[in-house]
Amino acid sequence: MVSSSTPAGAHGDPTRRDFLMVASGAMGAVGAAATAWPFINNLNPAADTLALASVEVNVSSLQVGQAITVKWRGKPVFIRRRTADEVKAAAAVKTSELPDPQADSARVKKDKAEWLVLVGVCTHLGCVPMGNKSGDLKGNFGGWFCPCHGSHYDTSGRIRKGPAPKNLEVPPYQFVSDTLVRIG
Amino acid sequence: MASQHGTPPVFSNKLVAWIDHRLPIFSYIEKEYHTFPMPRNVNYFWNFGAIATILLVLMIATGVVLATNYTAHVDFAFQSVERIDRDVAQGWLIRDLHMNGASFFFIAVYIHMFRGLYYGSYKAPRELLWILGVVILLLLMATAFMGYVLPWGQMSFWGATVITNLFSAIPVVGPSIVEWLWGGFAVENPTLNRFFALHYLLPFVIVGVVALHVVALHQHGSNNPLGIDPKGPQDTVPFHPYLTMKDGFGVMVFLLVFCAFVFFAPDYLGHPDNYVKADPLVTPPHIVPEWYFLPFYAILRAVPDKLGGVIAMFAAIAVLFILPWLDTSRVKSCTFRPIYKWFVFVLLIDCVILGFCGANPAEGFWVPLSQVATAYYFFHFLILLPVLGKIERPLPLPHSIADAVLKKKAG
Ligand code: HEM
Numbered sequence: 001m002v003s004s005s006t007p008a009g010a011h012g013d014p015t016r017r018d019f020l021m022v023a024s025g026a027m028g029a030v031g032a033a034a035t036a037w038p039f040i041n042n043l044n045p046a047a048d049t050l051a052l053a054s055v056e057v058n059v060s061s062l063q064v065g066q067a068i069t070v071k072w073r074g075k076p077v078f079i080r081r082r083t084a085d086e087v088k089a090a091a092a093v094k095t096s097e098l099p100d101p102q103a104d105s106a107r108v109k110k111d112k113a114e115w116l117v118l119v120g121v122c123t124h125l126g127c128v129p130m131g132n133k134s135g136d137l138k139g140n141f142g143g144w145f146c147p148c149h150g151s152h153y154d155t156s157g158r159i160r161k162g163p164a165p166k167n168l169e170v171p172p173y174q175f176v177s178d179t180l181v182r183i184g
Numbered sequence: 185m186a187s188q189h190g191t192p193p194v195f196s197n198k199l200v201a202w203i204d205h206r207l208p209i210f211s212y213i214e215k216e217y218h219t220f221p222m223p224r225n226v227n228y229f230w231n232f233g234a235i236a237t238i239l240l241v242l243m244i245a246t247g248v249v250l251a252t253n254y255t256a257h258v259d260f261a262f263q264s265v266e267r268i269d270r271d272v273a274q275g276w277l278i279r280d281l282h283m284n285g286a287s288f289f290f291i292a293v294y295i296h297m298f299r300g301l302y303y304g305s306y307k308a309p310r311e312l313l314w315i316l317g318v319v320i321l322l323l324l325m326a327t328a329f330m331g332y333v334l335p336w337g338q339m340s341f342w343g344a345t346v347i348t349n350l351f352s353a354i355p356v357v358g359p360s361i362v363e364w365l366w367g368g369f370a371v372e373n374p375t376l377n378r379f380f381a382l383h384y385l386l387p388f389v390i391v392g393v394v395a396l397h398v399v400a401l402h403q404h405g406s407n408n409p410l411g412i413d414p415k416g417p418q419d420t421v422p423f424h425p426y427l428t429m430k431d432g433f434g435v436m437v438f439l440l441v442f443c444a445f446v447f448f449a450p451d452y453l454g455h456p457d458n459y460v461k462a463d464p465l466v467t468p469p470h471i472v473p474e475w476y477f478l479p480f481y482a483i484l485r486a487v488p489d490k491l492g493g494v495i496a497m498f499a500a501i502a503v504l505f506i507l508p509w510l511d512t513s514r515v516k517s518c519t520f521r522p523i524y525k526w527f528v529f530v531l532l533i534d535c536v537i538l539g540f541c542g543a544n545p546a547e548g549f550w551v552p553l554s555q556v557a558t559a560y561y562f563f564h565f566l567i568l569l570p571v572l573g574k575i576e577r578p579l580p581l582p583h584s585i586a587d588a589v590l591k592k593k594a595g
């Protein structure tokens with residue numbers, strides 16, 4: 001609207017005024033974005049939420065075949081002490097047959113294959129799968145079953161059937177001692 | 185605006201005249217709600233706009249009163265709502281009005297929309313009017329969803345978890361968006377807090393969009409069951425007293441049904457699991473959204489792929505935005521569309537079927553049924569509507585509204 005009525009710069013050549021229009025428009029856009037950013041970023045997790053980093057869990061009372069659920073960063077974490085059969089079943093699967101290929105050995109600590117630690121949140125839409133309590137449904141693959149939309153996980157927490165796209169996440173954790181696990 | 189009575193009103197009351205000369209609110213009311221010409225043949229389906237407006241006022245009034253006793257904190261929210269129900273004077277009434285008001289708001293809006301669908305009210309020159317309506321629907325859905333989280337029951341919590349997780353389906357940035365929505369790593373106290381802030385805000389945004397909706401409506405006036413434009417004063421009646429009375433009557437009948445629920449079956453439309461306090465470690469075995477989201481929930485689950493399901497669900501509303509351009513028929517009202525008329529009812533039945541699919545677990549025959557119903561939903565809008573408009577032969581339109589109305593009376 002401005003450039004057509006500008007006296008200088010015949011034949012549509014950009015004029016000084018065109019340049020100033022574009023430059024000030026661009027500055028305005030940068031300013032608007034810079035102003036919007038604090039409002040948007042304000043909604044991100046706060047420093048104290050981020051700082052709720054780790055929990056320590058004593059697992060000495062856990063028998064083979066049992067599992068417990070603990071809370072970490074507001075989410076359930078499953079700790080399962082797997083039976084020898086469950087470990088064997090998890091290791092026997094060909095990874096190429098999995099929707100989200102990963103070997104069981106990559107999901108446990110070295111020499112601690114008995115212990116499986118997982119974020120207990122279905123990778124579909126975030127429900128807590130069943131299978132951690134005795135008597136729970138464990139799904140077609142003996143691990144966990146998410147009742148919300150029917151996802152089946154195996155004894156390594158890997159997705160085998162259903163709408164979930166990924167394996168149950170393994171959180172960062174370490175064995176502080178043989179009976180103490182630190183998650184986070 | 186399209187008032188046929190050009191002369192500005194003269195107010196006999198001096199104070200009114202003094203104010204109106206400086207701030208023309210009385211002229212505005214006079215023009216838009218008194219002399220405003222309405223087609224003389226509108227039927228009771230034209231009541232639902234007024235009904236929805238009354239419900240919006242009711243929701244804001246009850247909501248503000250609820251907020252005076254409500255505590256938006258994960259440790260206290262559930263108890264504060266229980267206290268409203270048990271201990272606060274008339275708290276049970278205010279809460280039941282608010283809770284059932286949300287359901288009845290959706291009933292009114294859905295009927296209002298099917299009215300538009302059947303009588304072609306979305307067609308030129310009312311495209312923006314229709315689009316603003318779809319915007320109101322989206323805002324209403326967001327408001328109701330966040331409101332349902334506030335009592336912090338099991339369904340509140342797991343509904344919030346599942347719906348916010350929809351955004352994790354977005355490639356690459358999805359998980360960061362979800363944490364941004366939560367303000368944490370799960371649905372937690374920051375989430376509850378911001379949902380309360382937005383739940384308080386959005387209804388007032390709805391008020392604003394409703395105002396634009398009415399401006400767009402009064403630009404060309406209401407559509408009517410014949411779908412033809414009024415040609416002169418013989419085709420119209422003034423808004424007051426004809427429509428104020430008719431709307432008032434309709435509102436009262438609607439509120440009678442509403443009150444039957446509030447007083448005799450306040451929890452009929454709700455879910456008992458929401459009277460169990462939220463437990464982030466235990467998902468109830470069967471989670472369902474409120475009834476008004478069920479068809480969309482069914483569409484989400486009908487697609488076996490996570491991202492695909494989310495896209496289909498949002499597309500189900502997105503098609504409504506382009507509806508005015510999908511319909512190729514030149515005739516507005518289904519009264520004169522002998523074939524399409526039946527397909528509007530088929531679409532209605534399809535939506536009800538989707539609702540039942542959404543209410544039941546995604547197993548057995550519900551899965552293929554929801555897939556067929558989802559396919560049909562999109563078929564209706566994307567294929568049937570454009571094609572049928574071209575091949576259908578509409579019935580002859582009457583010359584004018586007065587003609588048609590008076591002929592019917594005589595014959
Ligand atoms: C478009 C209008 C509105 C709709 C559709 C709506 C919807 C809802 C819904 C579905 C609930 C859950 C009811 C339950 O299960 O207990 C709720 C709760 C609540 N709403 Fe609203 N609401 C609206 C406006 C407002 C406004 C304007 C306020 C004002 C602050 C408000 C304040 C509250 C409060 C404090 C609660 C929690 C108490 C309770 O659960 O009963 N609402 N809302």
Ligand code: FES
Nearest residue numbers: 122124125146149
């Ligand atoms: S959330 Fe687990 S299957 Fe959908």
